[in-house]
Amino acid sequence: MKEFDFIHWICGQSSFDPAAVPVGPGDDMAVVTLGDERLLVTVDQVLDGVHVSLAQHGPQAAGRKAMLRNLSDVAAMAARPVAAVASVALPKGMGEADARGIYRGLRALGDEFGCPLVGGDVSTWTQPLAISVTVLARPAGATGGVRPVLRSGARAGNVICVTGELGGAWLTGRHLRARPRVQEAIVLGLRYRLRAMIDISDGLAADLGRLCEASGCGAELDAEAIPVAADAAAGRHVEPLQAALHDGEDYELLFTMPAAQARQLCNDSNAPLTVTRIGRCIKEPGLWLLDAAGQRQPLEPRGWEHAT
Amino acid sequence: MKEFDFIHWICGQSSFDPAAVPVGPGDDMAVVTLGDERLLVTVDQVLDGVHVSLAQHGPQAAGRKAMLRNLSDVAAMAARPVAAVASVALPKGMGEADARGIYRGLRALGDEFGCPLVGGDVSTWTQPLAISVTVLARPAGATGGVRPVLRSGARAGNVICVTGELGGAWLTGRHLRARPRVQEAIVLGLRYRLRAMIDISDGLAADLGRLCEASGCGAELDAEAIPVAADAAAGRHVEPLQAALHDGEDYELLFTMPAAQARQLCNDSNAPLTVTRIGRCIKEPGLWLLDAAGQRQPLEPRGWEHAT
Numbered sequence: 001m002k003e004f005d006f007i008h009w010i011c012g013q014s015s016f017d018p019a020a021v022p023v024g025p026g027d028d029m030a031v032v033t034l035g036d037e038r039l040l041v042t043v044d045q046v047l048d049g050v051h052v053s054l055a056q057h058g059p060q061a062a063g064r065k066a067m068l069r070n071l072s073d074v075a076a077m078a079a080r081p082v083a084a085v086a087s088v089a090l091p092k093g094m095g096e097a098d099a100r101g102i103y104r105g106l107r108a109l110g111d112e113f114g115c116p117l118v119g120g121d122v123s124t125w126t127q128p129l130a131i132s133v134t135v136l137a138r139p140a141g142a143t144g145g146v147r148p149v150l151r152s153g154a155r156a157g158n159v160i161c162v163t164g165e166l167g168g169a170w171l172t173g174r175h176l177r178a179r180p181r182v183q184e185a186i187v188l189g190l191r192y193r194l195r196a197m198i199d200i201s202d203g204l205a206a207d208l209g210r211l212c213e214a215s216g217c218g219a220e221l222d223a224e225a226i227p228v229a230a231d232a233a234a235g236r237h238v239e240p241l242q243a244a245l246h247d248g249e250d251y252e253l254l255f256t257m258p259a260a261q262a263r264q265l266c267n268d269s270n271a272p273l274t275v276t277r278i279g280r281c282i283k284e285p286g287l288w289l290l291d292a293a294g295q296r297q298p299l300e301p302r303g304w305e306h307a308t
Numbered sequence: 309m310k311e312f313d314f315i316h317w318i319c320g321q322s323s324f325d326p327a328a329v330p331v332g333p334g335d336d337m338a339v340v341t342l343g344d345e346r347l348l349v350t351v352d353q354v355l356d357g358v359h360v361s362l363a364q365h366g367p368q369a370a371g372r373k374a375m376l377r378n379l380s381d382v383a384a385m386a387a388r389p390v391a392a393v394a395s396v397a398l399p400k401g402m403g404e405a406d407a408r409g410i411y412r413g414l415r416a417l418g419d420e421f422g423c424p425l426v427g428g429d430v431s432t433w434t435q436p437l438a439i440s441v442t443v444l445a446r447p448a449g450a451t452g453g454v455r456p457v458l459r460s461g462a463r464a465g466n467v468i469c470v471t472g473e474l475g476g477a478w479l480t481g482r483h484l485r486a487r488p489r490v491q492e493a494i495v496l497g498l499r500y501r502l503r504a505m506i507d508i509s510d511g512l513a514a515d516l517g518r519l520c521e522a523s524g525c526g527a528e529l530d531a532e533a534i535p536v537a538a539d540a541a542a543g544r545h546v547e548p549l550q551a552a553l554h555d556g557e558d559y560e561l562l563f564t565m566p567a568a569q570a571r572q573l574c575n576d577s578n579a580p581l582t583v584t585r586i587g588r589c590i591k592e593p594g595l596w597l598l599d600a601a602g603q604r605q606p607l608e609p610r611g612w613e614h615a616t
Contacts, residue, residue: 003430006407010428013411021391021426030427032391034446035345043442044429045395083329083340087353087440099314103321118329119338120318121352122311132395132429132440134351138342
């Protein structure tokens with residue numbers, strides 16, 4: 001059973017009244033109508049041995065990462081966090097200090113982003129730690145005027161941009177320190193016409209593949225333009241570019257916009273963060289990588305393979 | 309590390325702006341302000357070997373129970389479900405049919421109660437199944453006029469009522485078939501002045517203990533009045549009354565109301581379900597059981613001890 005196949009199947013199972021559920025499964029967050037308001041909701045889990053190593057990283061890092069994964073989804077919609085709830089399955093025998101550490105990790109990052117932890121469920125079992133966090137959010141802007149940015153809005157001709165630098169996040173431990181791009185996404189959403197957005201959790205190529213699939217287009221990346229982290233290889237015998245394309249866990253934003261807007265953004269000295277133009281959306285489906293010589297090769301939408 | 313101690317500690321850690329978070333951790337659902345609306349949110353997990361046995365009960369029952377536990381919390385607030393999200397940690401090697409069964413179990417009960425599954429997160433790991441569901445709800449009534457019923461509203465002199473029959477739910481498999489009392493709770497909330505409410509998941513005595521602690525009162529139960537299920541003992545050598553008091557997993561409603569209201573409710577031939585008066589709230593803290601002879605003995609707020 002492949003996770004992605006299962007998720008695809010799930011997305012095909014449900015149809016919603018678009019007035020009640022404007023955005024269902026398959027985007028970074030679902031959007032639900034609540035009276036006169038629109039509510040965004042996402043859920044992400046952190047499992048010991050998959051998304052974090054409790055023994056290596058410690059309980060506070062596990063809690064923080066569970067909140068990070070969710071807040072990064074909020075950023076990917078250019079929305080504003082409202083509150084979070086968490087369920088935690090504690091391994092039997094875990095000490096009080098460790099359990100509190102998980103809570104503190106969740107709280108510290110949530111509080112920093114205006115996302116208080118308002119409820120939860122705690123159970124104990126004889127298995128490893130499992131944390132599941134749900135974050136609620138609202139459209140950003142003074143009057144909620146920033147529309148949630150979906151994965152499906154990219155069009156041929158759009159420029160593809162990415163924030164920050166990519167590659168090696170897991171091995172360097174950067175996935176534990178990453179800051180969700182919540183504020184930056186809101187500023188971008190207020191100033192520019194973002195067409196489609198996703199956060200990079202599984203890897204640039206994998207997540208770009210999802211964005212393109214949702215939008216019904218393809219993409220061409222300029223290999224030389226991709227912002228590769230200085231330590232992307234992280235001591236491995238891999239090309240740093242390959243690490244930037246496929247490692248994942250970066251929690252940076254990947255988005256598309258009209259070319260003129262992208263030029264303006266990249267020349268904006270008040271931009272809230274480093275943004276790099278890395279390619280363009282094309283009509284032809286699939287992902288492609290252009291090297292410096294203009295040679296085009298297919299790019300596999302392959303991402304980080306978790307431990308299991 | 310005891311779960312309840314940890315939850316107590318968590319509840320003591322946070323203070324909220326009451327305008328933004330009218331109800332924080334420690335009730336059946338948290339209440340959050342969202343613009344002009346009030347949103348209720350709860351999270352509950354179902355872990356293989358703790359809340360369900362995947363081998364014995366099957367994947368669909370596991371999914372259903374995860375939704376049931378959450379919808380029963382919605383009922384305990386007399387609220388109306390809006391939508392759900394779920395995270396699922398699948399054991400590596402689980403087949404496609406089983407994974408779909410989990411989803412179908414979640415969906416079927418959610419759809420029945422107007423609670424569509426709008427998003428989720430799926431991971432695979434080498435450990436047993438873990439499901440976490442978050443349900444969002446709104447205040448019930450045509451104009452949201454039914455205020456959420458908290459655990460903390462009980463006062464000395466209130467009559468204590470319970471729905472349905474109690475005991476033996478786990479051993480008879482009733483916990484897998486239980487229907488969350490969502491509609492019934494709304495009808496009760498519309499017609500009567502419910503003072504405090506909780507659903508019975510850990511056991512009548514344990515959950516009554518929580519309601520009394522939140523309300524700052526004690527309670528006296530009439531042993532003979534407690535509605536004991538005919539099969540409460542479920543083949544065990546236990547007193548059926550003890551099973552009704554401590555087994556849990558009933559997903560019935562336990563609530564308090566002024567005495568005159570309780571009389572009216574129990575005489576109401578249009579009542580949406582069977583309601584039994586089982587005792588009264590008292591000033592003196594602690595739980596007490598009165599037998600037919602009027603002998604009073606302390607009642608331990610002890611509930612179902614899960615497998616781990």
